[in-house]
Amino acid sequence: MARTPAQWTSQPPVPSTHYVDPSVYTDPQIFAEEREKIFAKTWFLACHESEIPEKYDYRTFRHPAGRNLMIVRGDDMQVRAFYNVCPHRGNTILYNPSGNAKHLICIFHAFAFDSRGSCVDIPREKAGYQERLSKDDFGLRTVRCETGFGGFVYVALDESVESLSDFIGHALDGMLESLNMEPLEVFSFHRAQVDTNFKLWHDTNSEFYHDYMHYHNRQTSMLQPGYFERRYTPFKNGHAEVGDQIVNYEAYEGYKGRDLSFPGMKMNQWKMVDLFPGMTYNLRGSSLRIDTVMPVSATSTFVEYRGLGLKRDTPDERAKRVHDYNSIWGPFGRNLHEDLLGVHGQGKALGRGQTYIVQAREEDRTIHDEIGMRHFYAEWSARMGRPSSGNGNGSHGG
Amino acid sequence: MAVETLASGEDRAFRSVSEFLYRACLMLDARNFKDWLDVCAEGFTYVICAFSPEIRRDMVFLDLDLEGMTTLVKHLPRHNTDQSTFTRHMTVYTAEFDAPGTTCKALSSVAVYRTELDGGTTHLFALGRYHDTLKMTPGGWRFTAREVRLETRNLGIGTHYPL
Ligand code: FES
C-alpha cells in the first residue's frame, strides 16, 4: 500500500541503528562537521609509493578535510607530506599533480624550499627582513605521513591521532600477505565526479545486496557457489571486511578465464575491505583496486580509483592485469558505471522530501546483510557526537 | 597541370575517408552498433586510452578485438546503463595514405557530448582524438583499428558504450 506523507516521514519500525536520516547526506552543516570531526582526525590514503619512486618526486593531494597537500620523496628517499601552501603569502606551490623537483619554488615571489620542507632561499632576504625574519621562519607545514599496507602513503592532519597501524588495526589482516609480499605499482588512475554524498559511495562498497544491479556480478558471483557464504567481519574504527569468494569469470559470456593471480591469492579469489571513512581495498585475483573518496561538498564527490599490479610484472603480465581490471572496473568497465549510476540516482533523489534510508537487512552477517553500513554509521555517530538516525522527531522535512 | 591532378586526387581520397569516418560517427551517435561493426574489418582492434599526469603513465581503459566488441554490444541490453544520448562532434584533421592508396591512417579530433533524457541538459562528456587505421575493400573503407585517445579522465559516471 502506498504511504501517506506522515507515514513516509515517520521512523521505520526497526532500531534506530538500522536507518539513516537523509539530511546526513545533504546538509552542508553536517558536511562541515564531518571534515573537522572525521576527515581531519583519521588517517587517509593519499597516494601509492610507486607514484613517487625517485628522490625529489612529488604528488599533490587534495585532502578530504579541505587542505591541499603535497607528498614529496626527499633526497634521503623518505616520503614526507606538507601543506601545498607557501608560508609567505599563501600561494599554491605545486600546480602539477606530479613531477620531480630538487627545489620547490613558489612562482609568486620565488621563495625556494628543499625536499625536506626547509626554506632555502628568499630573494633579497636581508634587504627586506634585516634580522627580523629569516628562512627558518618560513619552513613548510609538515603533515604526519606513514607508508604501509601495500606501500600506500597515508596522511593524518591531526598530530594527536593514533598510529596508522593502530587506526587500521586488524582490518587488513586477511589481505596483508598479498599486499606486502612484493612491491606493488599503480597502472591506472582516474577520478569520477558525481553529484552525490561521499558516504553513498562508501555504502555501495559496504553492501552486496545491490549485486542485483550488476549483470556481470550476477553471472560470475551470485550464481556461483560460495557467494551466500561470504560474511562480513566488523573491525574497530568503523572498518569492515567482506569474506572472500572464488569468482567464475567465464560465466560472463565473452570473458576468458583469467590465468594470473596475486601473491597469496587463490586463482580468481576475491577479497574486499572497507576502511572508515571512505577507502576500499578491492582485490580480484589479478589486480588490486583502491577507492578513495574526495568530497567537495555534501552533494558533490570525487572518487579516485587506482589499479595496481606487481612492480616486477612483465609487459605481458601487466597487459593482462590492465585488461582484467578495466573490463569491470575502468570508466568503461561493466561494473563501475552501474555503481556510479546508482549513487548518482541517489544524489538526484535525496534532499527535502526523502524518507529515511533503511539499512535493516539482517542475515547472520552474510553477503546481503547490511551490517557493513550499520557498522560504518555507528562509528560515524560516535565521532560526530550525533546519531546518524537523526534527532528522532522525524523533522528532517517531509 | 600534373601537380593539379595529383592534388585533386589526394583531395578525393581525403574526402572519401572523411565521408566514411563521418558516416561511422553518425552510426555511433544513433547507437547503430550493428552497422558500425559491419564497417570494422576482420582483425579490428578498439582501444580507449589516456595519459595520466598523476601517475605519469599511459593508461588503457578498454582494449577489445572485433569479437570482444561484438560481445560487448550484445550484452548492452542486459546491463543497467545510463540512457543519456551521446553526440559526437568530429573533425578529420589528417589522412595519410600508403603508396597504392589502399590503406590509410586518419587523425580526427572528437568531442563527445552527453544529453540527459531528463530535461535535455547537454554537457561535454569527453574530449579526445580518434587515431584510425583503415583499409580499402571491395565494399569501401573499413576500420582495421581505432584508438580513442582521451584528454578527459574525469568521465563522471562513465558509460558502457564505446565512444
Ligand atoms: S607567496 Fe610564495 S613566495 Fe610569496
Ligand SMILES: [Fe+2]
Ligand atoms: Fe557494485
